[in-house]
Amino acid sequence: MSPRKVAVVAALVRGRSVEDALTILEHTPRRTALPVSKVIASAKANAEHNHNLKPGTLQIVEITVTHGPRLKRYRPAAHGRALPFQRRSSHIKVVVDGEVREVKKPVKAAVKKEAK
Numbered sequence: 628m629s630p631r632k633v634a635v636v637a638a639l640v641r642g643r644s645v646e647d648a649l650t651i652l653e654h655t656p657r658r659t660a661l662p663v664s665k666v667i668a669s670a671k672a673n674a675e676h677n678h679n680l681k682p683g684t685l686q687i688v689e690i691t692v693t694h695g696p697r698l699k700r701y702r703p704a705a706h707g708r709a710l711p712f713q714r715r716s717s718h719i720k721v722v723v724d725g726e727v728r729e730v731k732k733p734v735k736a737a738v739k740k741e742a743k
Contacts, residue, residue, distance in 0.1 A: 630717040633659045634692040637719070645671050645685040645723060663690075663719060670721040684725035691720045 636659045640648035645667060652664040667687070674680040695716035701709040 628659050628662070628717060629715040630692045630694050632657075633663065633717045633719060636660050636663050637690045637692050640667070640687060641690050643687055645687060646683075648687055666719045666721050667723075670723045674723050674725065679728050679730065680723075680725040681728050682725075685723045686725060687721060688724045689720070689722040693718045693720070 636652070636655060636657055639655065640651055640663070643651070648667055649664055649671075652660045652667070667690075671682065671685055674685055675682050695718045697716065698714040699711060700714055701711055704710045
């Protein structure tokens with residue numbers, strides 16, 4: 628989708644918590660809401676599993692939409708002509724931040740005492 632259309636939806640959730648953003652996007656009647664919500668959900672999962680952050684404290688620090696590659700195509704027109712157009716795509720970047728979860732120390736195996 629074109630970056631201009633995606634940027635409108637991204638502006639709705641900029642600076643909000645991840646849970647609020649997903650709720651807002653769930654109720655947004657634009658086609659670009661689905662890809663933006665997928666990117667935010669992916670960023671949330673990465674923050675929880677890879678960076679050990681608490682899921683309830685995640686905030687969207689930055690969300691940017693930039694131009695992706697364009698596919699050049701032709702559309703049929705009157706009198707046998709072909710008019711060029713471009714299929715635009717976008718790159719969506721989401722940065723989230725939150726509280727770091729405490730790392731639990733592994734429990735040491737109890738040493739079995741053998742009775743002699």
